[in-house]
Amino acid sequence: MTVAVTAPLPVLRERLVSVPNTVTVLRTVLALALGIGAVAVDSLALLGVAYVCYWAGDSLDGYLARKLDQETKVGAVFDCVCDRASTCILAVGLIAHAPEVWPPVAVFLANFMVLDMMLSLSFLCWPHVVSPNYFYLIDERVFRLNWSHPAKAANTAGVVLMVVLGLTWPVFLWVALVAALAIFGVKIWSTVRVARLLALG
Structure with a gap:
C-alpha cells in the first residue's frame, strides 16, 4: 500500500x-x-x-x-x-x-547480515526514497516493523542485551533466542511484502 x-x-x-x-x-x-x-x-x-x-x-x-x-x-x-x-x-x-550464547547470536547474525541487509537496501528500488528512514512513503507497516525507533532498537540492541543478561541469568538466553526467531519471522514477512510491492511495479 x-x-x-x-x-x-x-x-x-x-x-x-x-x-x-x-x-x-x-x-x-x-x-x-x-x-x-x-x-x-x-x-x-x-x-x-x-x-x-x-x-x-x-x-x-x-x-x-x-x-x-x-x-x-x-x-x-x-x-x-x-x-x-x-x-x-x-x-x-x-x-x-561465552560460547554458550551462540544459538541466539547465530540467529541474530543470520537475520541482520542477510535478511535485514537486503530489506535495508530495498529502498534503492524507489528513486524518490533517500534511505530506509523514509520507507513509510512506500509501505507504512513495513516501515514500522523495521525502521521505526522501537523496531531499530529491538533489531540491533534487544537481542544483544538479552544475551549479555544471559551470561548471569541463563534463562535470558532462551528469551534472546525466542526474540531473535520472532524478529527473523518479521523480516521474512517484510521481505515477502516488499517483493510483492516490487512485483506490482
Whole structure:
C-alpha cells in the first residue's frame, strides 16, 4: 500500500565526503578496533565499550545527516554496510567470550547480515526514497516493523542485551533466542511484502 507523503523529502545531493559519513567512518573504525581488542584479551567490558561506540555513533551520524541536510543514498548504503561490519565483529566477540550464547547470536547474525541487509537496501528500488528512514512513503507497516525507533532498537540492541543478561541469568538466553526467531519471522514477512510491492511495479 502506498502512503501519502506526510513530511518534506530532503533535497538529494549525492556526496561521499560529508560530516555524517565521516562520523560513520570514525565510529566504525573505533568499534572494530575495540571489538578486535576485546576478542584478543577476552574482555567483556571492552566489548561493551565497543558496542556503545557503535550504537552511539550510529545514532549520531543519522542525526547529523538530517540536521545538516546531508542525507544521501550513498550515505545510507555506507551506514548499512558499516553497521554489519561492526555487528559481525562484536557478535564474534560475544561468542568467543561465552560460547554458550551462540544459538541466539547465530540467529541474530543470520537475520541482520542477510535478511535485514537486503530489506535495508530495498529502498534503492524507489528513486524518490533517500534511505530506509523514509520507507513509510512506500509501505507504512513495513516501515514500522523495521525502521521505526522501537523496531531499530529491538533489531540491533534487544537481542544483544538479552544475551549479555544471559551470561548471569541463563534463562535470558532462551528469551534472546525466542526474540531473535520472532524478529527473523518479521523480516521474512517484510521481505515477502516488499517483493510483492516490487512485483506490482
